[in-house]
Each structure stands twice: as structure tokens, then as C-alpha cells.
Amino acid sequence: MAVPLLSLDQQNAALESQLTEAFQRVLHSGRFILGPEVENFENETAEALQVKHAIGVSSGTDAILMALMALDIGPGDEVICPSFTFFATAGCIARTGATPVFADSCPVCFNLSLKDFEKRITPRTKALIPVHLFGQAAEMEGIMELARSHNLAVIEDAAQSLGARYRERPVGTIGDFGTFSFFPSKNLGGFGDGGLLVTNDDALAATAVALRAHGASRKYFNERVGGNFRLDALQAALLRVKFPSLESYARARAGNAAYYIEKLSALPGVQQNDPALCDCPLSAQPSADPEARIILPVAYPHNTHIWNQFTLRVPSGRDALREHLQTSGIGSEIYYPRPMHRQECFANLEMDRDSLPVADRLAAESLSIPIYPELTQTQLAEVVDAIRTWLVSTQS
Numbered sequence: 001m002a003v004p005l006l007s008l009d010q011q012n013a014a015l016e017s018q019l020t021e022a023f024q025r026v027l028h029s030g031r032f033i034l035g036p037e038v039e040n041f042e043n044e045t046a047e048a049l050q051v052k053h054a055i056g057v058s059s060g061t062d063a064i065l066m067a068l069m070a071l072d073i074g075p076g077d078e079v080i081c082p083s084f085t086f087f088a089t090a091g092c093i094a095r096t097g098a099t100p101v102f103a104d105s106c107p108v109c110f111n112l113s114l115k116d117f118e119k120r121i122t123p124r125t126k127a128l129i130p131v132h133l134f135g136q137a138a139e140m141e142g143i144m145e146l147a148r149s150h151n152l153a154v155i156e157d158a159a160q161s162l163g164a165r166y167r168e169r170p171v172g173t174i175g176d177f178g179t180f181s182f183f184p185s186k187n188l189g190g191f192g193d194g195g196l197l198v199t200n201d202d203a204l205a206a207t208a209v210a211l212r213a214h215g216a217s218r219k220y221f222n223e224r225v226g227g228n229f230r231l232d233a234l235q236a237a238l239l240r241v242k243f244p245s246l247e248s249y250a251r252a253r254a255g256n257a258a259y260y261i262e263k264l265s266a267l268p269g270v271q272q273n274d275p276a277l278c279d280c281p282l283s284a285q286p287s288a289d290p291e292a293r294i295i296l297p298v299a300y301p302h303n304t305h306i307w308n309q310f311t312l313r314v315p316s317g318r319d320a321l322r323e324h325l326q327t328s329g330i331g332s333e334i335y336y337p338r339p340m341h342r343q344e345c346f347a348n349l350e351m352d353r354d355s356l357p358v359a360d361r362l363a364a365e366s367l368s369i370p371i372y373p374e375l376t377q378t379q380l381a382e383v384v385d386a387i388r389t390w391l392v393s394t395q396s
């Protein structure tokens with residue numbers, strides 16, 4: 001039986017009649033952009049996230065761009081983000097005319113290295129973008145402290161982490177802005193592009209709402225230059241059908257993660273990273289046993305991890321393992337094969353490209369395996385078996 005990396009059919013089929021009903025409701029309403037469906041979706045997400053303002057937008061990427069625009073970030077400014085992230089985080093900084101500054105990551109949790117973020121602050125720094133990668137919160141206490149002491153704005157890129165918590169607080173609601181994505185592979189996967197921008201700041205929310213419609217809070221009277229960052233009514237209506245299931249999806253993912261951790265950690269050469277070695281709380285330590293062949297991801301006890309990805313580190317032979325899985329009919333993906341500081345489009349940025357060793361290592365070692373909620377016990381066991389076979393057959 002094949003195990004795809006992700007299978008959306010099952011999840012959506014379970015809700016087919018409600019989805020069809022939502023489609024018909026929009027069809028007959030004649031309101032296709034913003035309107036009551038979007039407003040209801042905004043209210044429902046704001047309440048669940050315990051945040052004052054939730055603004056439905058066209059994508060997770062546009063949510064980041066709008067946050068930067070609302071904070072008036074532009075030419076001459078610097079914004080720090082992790083190098084090991086999805087491109088959108090860095091791309092949006094560059095699109096405002098500001099300079100993206102890339103920081104290194106923690107080898108244990110894949111999130112930002114607080115120590116390296118701090119090192120890269122200059123008098124031109126205006127904002128920090130922590131990314132809650134793979135479904136787990138970055139070290140927000142440290143980031144907020146850093147931001148306060150240097151008077152910097154914080155945009156949480158929570159595209160992969162809707163529903164995750166950091167010390168009980170929903171991620172995305174701690175900084176000045178939080179951004180979410182409904183790209184189909186995220187935990188709340190939509191039916192096309194969509195995103196959400198959240199904030200507790202009334203003035204920033206008003207600015208963002210204006211930016212969403214060309215910077216005009218009153219139609220045809222443009223106070224600033226915005227864009228078309230609106231969410232479709234149809235997208236909102238369909239997302240409203242799936243949103244109540246988000247927690248159960250996360251629970252199923254966590255169950256799958258627990259299974260992998262139990263079964264995989266029993267295999268020779270597999271080890272779980274030691275949270276004590278985490279680079280986040282300002283202690284730089286090398287991670288894991290150099291002998292380890294596969295290193296399992298860690299969920300910190302103070303976090304609620306929503307497991308958007310289950311990402312292994314394979315210090316040697318990552319591509320060989322990926323090939324073996326493929327031959328066994330098991331999907332996997334490399335998130336992300338090239339860190340931002342090595343992207344061609346950023347080749348003009350002046351920086352020391354050898355100063356991000358962890359980002360380079362994670363790009364060379366990371367491999368995400370299927371974790372989606374609808375995986376069966378048989379499929380999970382198949383994944384573990386395939387990894388066992390690879391370990392045994394390639395043992396030196």
C-alpha cells in the first residue's frame with residue numbers, strides 16, 4: 001500500500017456534504033469577495049485564537065507582506081529572519097525594499113537561534129520575524145525580550161502553526177502581528193490560496209484592513225499604497241466548514257508523531273535530540289550524538305506542537321533514504337533544500353555566507369515523512385518498516 005506524503009481527498013470527502021452546502025450558499029448569495037462569509041470566518045478564528053483582530057487575506061505570503069507594509073518597513077531598514085525557512089518569509093522583506101538579514105537556526109527544534117538573532121541586530125534593524133517551523137513555536141519569550149530592549153517590531157510567521165501554543169498562548173498572537181496560511185498542505189488546508197493576518201493592536205489592524213483594499217479605508221480615497229490582498233467569500237465559507245476539525249486534525253497528527261517516536265527510537269542508530277542541547281535558551285551547543293544516523297524531532301513540554309511536518313535529520317545519506325522510501329512507495333519531501341543565504345536572488349546581499357552553519361546543515365540533513373491525520377496504523381507501520389530496512393541494509 002502506497003503512503004503519500006499528504007492525502008487531502010479523505011479529509012475533504014468526510015466533509016463533502018457540508019462543503020457542497022457552503023458552496024451553494026455562496027453561489028446563491030452573489031457576494032464573492034469579502035462580505036459576511038469572510039467576516040464570520042474572521043470572528044470565528046479571532047475567538048479561537050483569543051486575538052482582537054483577524055483579517056482574512058489572499059495568502060500567507062500576502063499576510064507577511066501586509067504586516068511589513070503596515071509597520072512602514074522599507075528601503076534602508078533591516079529585518080531579521082531565519083535563513084532556514086520557506087522563501088516567503090525572506091521574499092516579503094525584500095519586496096518592501098528593506099534588507100533581509102538572515103540568522104542561524106537551532107539544530108534541535110529547527111527554529112531560530114536567539115543568540116544569532118541578537119548578534120545580527122544593528123541600528124537599522126526595524127523588525128524580527130520568528131518562524132514557527134513545522135508546527136512548533138519558536139522561543140517567543142526571548143524574542144519579545146530582544147524586541148523590547150531594541151525597540152523592534154515582531155511579526156510571527158505562523159503559516160505552518162495554526163493552533164500551536166507557546167506557554168499556553170496561541171502562536172501568532174504574541175508579537176505585533178501573526179500570519180497564517182491556508183495553502184492546502186498546512187494543517188487547515190483550503191481550496192486554493194488563502195491566509196490570515198492577526199493582531200491585538202487596533203491601529204495596526206485598521207491600517208492592514210485598508211492595505212488589503214489598495215490602501216483605501218474609504219473606497220477611491222487612498223491614504224497609502226496597498227494592494228489586492230482580499231480573501232474570497234468561497235474560500236472563507238469552505239474554510240469555516242473545516243475549521244472546527246482543526247484540533248482533531250492536530251490530535252491525530254500528534255498521535256502519529258508519538259507512534260513514530262516510539263517505534264523509530266527503538267531502531268539502531270536512531271536517536272531523539274536532547275532538548276537540553278537546544279540552542280534556543282541562549283546556550284550554543286552542538287546537537288546529538290555524532291554517531292546518530294537518524295535524529296528524531298523534539299516537541300518541547302512548554303509547547304503544543306501541531307506537527308505540520310514530521311522532520312527527521314539524516315546526517316549522512318539523507319538523499320539515499322529518500323530514494324529508498326520512494327522505491328518503497330512512501331512519499332517524503334525536503335523542507336528545505338536551500339537556505340535563504342544561498343538563494344540566487346539574494347546573491348547581491350553583503351554577508352558572511354559561512355556564518356550560518358546550522359542552516360546549511362539542516363538543509364543538507366532534513367527529510368519530512370508522512371504525518372497527515374488520516375494515516376492508518378498499517379501505513380505508519382509501513383513507514384517505520386521501510387526506515388528499518390534502510391538502516392539495516394546500509395549498516396557499515
Ligand SMILES: *Cc1c(COP(=O)(O)O)cnc(C)c1O
Pocket residue numbers: 059060061062085086088089131157159160180181182183193194195
Ligand atoms: C506556507 C508558508 C508561507 C506562505 O504561505 P502561502 O499561503 O503559501 O503564501 C509563509 N511562510 C511559511 C513558513 C510557510 O510555510
